[in-house]
Each structure stands twice: as C-alpha cells, then as structure tokens.
Amino acid sequence: MSTASEPTTTGSGIALVDRLRAELGHSAVITDTDVTDSYSRDMMPLAPYGTPLAVVMPTDTEGVQATVRACAAAGVPIVPRGAGSGLTGAANAIDGCVVLVLTKMNEIVEIDAANRLAVVQPGVVNLDFRDAVAKNGLFYPPDPSSYDWCTIGGNLATNAGGLCCVKYGVTTDAVLGLKVVLADGSLLKTGRRTVKGVAGYDLTKLFIGSEGTLGVITEATVSLKPLPQAPGTLVAAFNDTAAAGDAVARVVKEGLVPSLMEIMDKASIDAAETYLKTDIGAGSGCEALLLCQSDSGGEVARRELTAIEQICTDAGADMTYVTDDLAEGNMLLQARRVVLTALETYGTWLTDDVSVPRTRIAELISGCARIADEVGLRIAVVGHAGDGNMHPTIVYDPSSVDESERAHKAFDDILDVGLSLGGTITGEHGVGKIKQEWLAREIGPVGMRVHRSIKQALDPENLFNPESMFSMFPTPASQLERSAGS
Incomplete structure (x- = not known):
C-alpha cells in the first residue's frame, strides 16, 4: 500500500513493486522516499x-x-549496492531503477580452518569477517580504510585493497570462487575450493572489480592466511619528499616486503596531528612520513x-623510530587511518585514487602540490607506498x-599526472560514474x-548498473577529444 511519501510511479512500476513484494515479502521492498533517498548515492x-x-x-x-x-x-535496471562506502558513484541510483541492497545477506556460511578457506555472503562487514576468522587462528588480509563498515560484496565489486596490499595483495588475490546471479536470473x-585449478576461463576474476555491471555476487569462497604475529612498527620522517620516494624504491629493490608501507605528505600529517591532538614525532620541517x-x-x-630503517637513514630520513609495542604501533598507524576524517574539519573532501610505479611516488606528490597551488585548494596525499596506490584528497566548500x-x-588534473607517470586512473576504488572518460583514455578503443563485448554477452539488455564504468555505446571521438582538452 502506498504512502504519502512514496514516489508517483507508472502502472508498470506499480506492477513491478507488487510482484517484488509478492515474491520477497512486503518489508523487503521499500518505496518510501525518506528511506530510498539514503540509498541513492555513495x-x-x-x-x-x-x-x-x-x-x-x-x-x-x-x-x-x-x-x-x-x-x-x-x-527496469538494477543497481547492486552494499554499505555505500564507495568513492566513485558506482552504486549510485539512476532514475526509475531498483537499488538491490545486499546488506541483509550477512551470513558467514562456513569457516574451514583445515583448508584455510571461508564461504561468506556479500553483506558481511569486512572487520566482522576478519574478527570471526581470527578466532580460528586465521587472517583475511584485504583491509580497506572503511573496513569497519564496508561489506565484502562491495570489496568484491571494486576489487578493494587496503593497507596490507604490499604483502598480501588485493581482494582478487584472496578469492577462490563465487556465486553470481546473471541477467536471466x-x-x-565460478572457481573452486582447491588451492590449484585451471579448468576453463578464470570467470571469478572477471566478476571481481566489475562494479555490478555483469552480475550480482551472492556468495564468495575466499582463501585465508595463518594469523600473523603482532607487528613491529617503523616511522621515518623526511624533510624532502624525493628522499621519501627514494627510500620506498630502495626497500622494493632490496626485496624487502613489509606487511604495510604507507606514506603521508605534510598536509596529511598536519591534519592528523590536529585531529588527534597529538604529536606523532614527525617534526615541524617534515614533508613526508x-x-x-x-x-x-x-x-x-626486527x-x-x-x-628498512637503515635504508631510510641512507636515503636522508631526518628521524626514524622503531617499536615492537603493539599499542604504540597502533597509535602511529591511527594517524594514517584518520586522515580523511581529519580533513573534514577543513571542509568537504574529494578523494582521488591513482596508482603509479613505486619509483615515481615522489613525482606524484610533487605534482599534487603544484596542482594545489594552481587551484588554490588544500590537497593532502596519503597512500599505499608499497604498491604505489596514492589517494590525493582535495578539500573544498561544496x-x-x-x-x-x-x-x-x-x-x-591529478588523474592526468598519474597517467603521465605511467600509472593508472584507479588502484582500488574503481571507475564508477566519475572516471568513464578516463577509462577510455587509459585502455584505448580496442x-x-x-x-x-563482454557486457553484451553477459548482460545483453544492459540490466545491471547501466551507467557505471562505461557506456554500452561508444562516445564519439570528437567528444573524447574535447573532454581530454578541457
């Protein structure tokens, strides 16, 4: 039964809502705009x-x-959605669509400790899953910054990464198989439960990172690692960004693989220290941490x-500090995790997501500083130095x-700099609705x-998330040229 706050719909829309309520139950289908508006964007x-x-x-x-x-x-098109923590608009509604929210499918179906795997539904929160497997002495590595509220389904749809990527890889590296609902229902x-398996095309990886454009993931079988030891932590402060970048390159060249290697520029350090009301020991002249x-x-x-400490010193670090105290290490890491929240005290933030070769991280940070001067806005850069995935964040008044x-x-402009350095327009957030023209620039017409062709084969009626990642219909070359030159 309609309420005053429900949208006006056509006869076909009413018929669809009635059918959905008949098949799923009245409470599973929401049309009250006071509620649906909160699910319309990420x-x-x-x-x-x-x-x-x-x-x-x-x-x-x-x-x-x-x-x-x-x-x-x-x-009627379908836009699959998890918790809404995405940063590209990939789960944003389009007019007249059905937003398919998967957060109530939140069961950890199985934890198989002997085979180090688990079966999980898409609505399970990342941190809840990590905590559950830890009780079995196991570890699920992908840990996006929003890991305390983002869901596994969203992580799968965007191939999310996180702070541990340098050693353990991104989401796709942990997935063995999927259950996916296709466009015909x-x-x-896909995949398997075994360690090895090469039967047929790797359809599992095709769906991971597809942003809900090819199907709806309803279950994942993921591999787990033995629970690691409590980490030791190193912090190194540099008065020169290039020196910090040199240290990262030397760590990689020496074959060292820490479980985490993050970088913060001066704007990020200042914001975190102000927000936490603490001095993390970077020093007043620190340009990169x-x-x-x-x-x-x-x-x-040890x-x-x-x-790594010796490498940082040789590269020109002005301060290094190593601790094996877990609480102290967590405090230092908190400064990295709170950066986006800290930047909210200055205005609305708009975070970018580019990956560059690890030897060119310093050039990207310098490029962002130049862009900040040109546009007259605060731009803070943090990122996963271990894999070159940087998150320049622009603060502005909307x-x-x-x-x-x-x-x-x-x-x-930041995306342009990233591509010019041999990078990619997205390392873990995805394309969504804001980088479609950039995707076309990066991967080219072929x-x-x-x-x-893949979209047409799996979703011929363009049912799933039809305005995300790319249009089914090519953008005229003249329009792309105008966009590139703007």
Whole structure:
C-alpha cells in the first residue's frame, strides 16, 4: 500500500513493486522516499545520482534471482549496492531503477580452518569477517580504510585493497570462487575450493572489480592466511619528499616486503596531528612520513625493520623510530587511518585514487602540490607506498560553485599526472560514474570494444548498473577529444 511519501510511479512500476513484494515479502521492498533517498548515492560528492523506483533488500540468493527476473521482465535496471562506502558513484541510483541492497545477506556460511578457506555472503562487514576468522587462528588480509563498515560484496565489486596490499595483495588475490546471479536470473558458480585449478576461463576474476555491471555476487569462497604475529612498527620522517620516494624504491629493490608501507605528505600529517591532538614525532620541517610494519614476528621482524630503517637513514630520513609495542604501533598507524576524517574539519573532501610505479611516488606528490597551488585548494596525499596506490584528497566548500569547479579540475588534473607517470586512473576504488572518460583514455578503443563485448554477452539488455564504468555505446571521438582538452 502506498504512502504519502512514496514516489508517483507508472502502472508498470506499480506492477513491478507488487510482484517484488509478492515474491520477497512486503518489508523487503521499500518505496518510501525518506528511506530510498539514503540509498541513492555513495560517498563520492561529484558523482551523479537519480531517484530509484524502489530499494529491494533480499535475504538470500533466491531473493536476488527473483528480483533480477522481475526487473528483467519489466525492463527496469538494477543497481547492486552494499554499505555505500564507495568513492566513485558506482552504486549510485539512476532514475526509475531498483537499488538491490545486499546488506541483509550477512551470513558467514562456513569457516574451514583445515583448508584455510571461508564461504561468506556479500553483506558481511569486512572487520566482522576478519574478527570471526581470527578466532580460528586465521587472517583475511584485504583491509580497506572503511573496513569497519564496508561489506565484502562491495570489496568484491571494486576489487578493494587496503593497507596490507604490499604483502598480501588485493581482494582478487584472496578469492577462490563465487556465486553470481546473471541477467536471466540463473545462478553461475565460478572457481573452486582447491588451492590449484585451471579448468576453463578464470570467470571469478572477471566478476571481481566489475562494479555490478555483469552480475550480482551472492556468495564468495575466499582463501585465508595463518594469523600473523603482532607487528613491529617503523616511522621515518623526511624533510624532502624525493628522499621519501627514494627510500620506498630502495626497500622494493632490496626485496624487502613489509606487511604495510604507507606514506603521508605534510598536509596529511598536519591534519592528523590536529585531529588527534597529538604529536606523532614527525617534526615541524617534515614533508613526508613513511610508516612500515612487519608481522613476520620475533627476530625476523626486527631484522626486516632494522634493514628498512637503515635504508631510510641512507636515503636522508631526518628521524626514524622503531617499536615492537603493539599499542604504540597502533597509535602511529591511527594517524594514517584518520586522515580523511581529519580533513573534514577543513571542509568537504574529494578523494582521488591513482596508482603509479613505486619509483615515481615522489613525482606524484610533487605534482599534487603544484596542482594545489594552481587551484588554490588544500590537497593532502596519503597512500599505499608499497604498491604505489596514492589517494590525493582535495578539500573544498561544496556550497561554492567556484570551489566545486576548481575541485573537479584538480581531480582531473591529478588523474592526468598519474597517467603521465605511467600509472593508472584507479588502484582500488574503481571507475564508477566519475572516471568513464578516463577509462577510455587509459585502455584505448580496442580495450573499450572488448569491455562492451563482454557486457553484451553477459548482460545483453544492459540490466545491471547501466551507467557505471562505461557506456554500452561508444562516445564519439570528437567528444573524447574535447573532454581530454578541457
């Protein structure tokens, strides 16, 4: 039954809502705009979003299948969504769509400690999953900065990374197999439970990072690691960004693989210290801070951190400090984790996501400083130095049209610098609705043709997330040239 706060819908829309409620239950289908508005967008302020017809919240795979079949029959697009922690608009609603929210599918189906694997539904929160497997002496490595509220399904859809990527890889490196609902409502099972397996195409990796454009992931089988030792921590302060970049390159060249290696520029350090009301020991002249951890344990960890400390000193660090005290290490790491929250005290933040060769991290940070001067806005840079994935974050006043335009320009200029350094437009956040033209620039016309061919084969009616990642229809070359030159 409609309420005064529900949107006006066409007869076909009403029929679809009625069918969904009949098949999934009334409470699983929400049309009250006071509620659906909160599911219409993610954390990216620049990305467009529309008004959904309904929000559907199934509790099992069969409910997802019923939703997909009903929407396909009605010709209504589906936008899959997790917790909404994304930063590209990939889960943003389009007008008249059904937002398929998977957070109620939050069961850890199985933890198989003997085979070091688990089976998990997409609505499980990353941190909850990590805590659950830790009780079995196991470890799930992917740890995005939003790990205390982002969900496994969203991590799969964007191939999320995190602070531990340097040693353990990103989400795709931990996934053995998937269950995926396809555009006709059928259920595809990919992958395996074994350590090795090469039967057929690697369809598992095809769906990871596909941003909900090819199917809806309803279950994942993931590999787990033995629970690592409590980490030791190193912090090194540099009065020169290039010296910090040199230290990172030397660590990689020497074959050292810490469990974490993060970098913060001066703007990030200042924001974190102000927010935490503490001095993290960087010093007033610090231009870059390197944070490293080793979870190898005992003497191995001490040797690893000692070697990294020597490299930092040789590269020109003005201060180094090593501790094996867990609480102290967590305090130092907290300064890295709170940067985005700290920047909110200055205004709205817009975070970018570019990866560059590790030898060119310093050039990217310098490029961001130049762009900040050009646009007259604060830009803070933090990132995963171990794999070159940087997160320049622009702070601006969204109520100012002028500042918003300058922030958008800075966002694009940073992507341009990243590509010019031999990098990529996204390391872990994805393309979504804000980097489509940049994706076309990076992978070229042949790459776009292959993407469209895969989309056409799996989703011929363009049912899933039709305005995310790329358009099914090529953008005219003249328009791309104008965009590139703007």
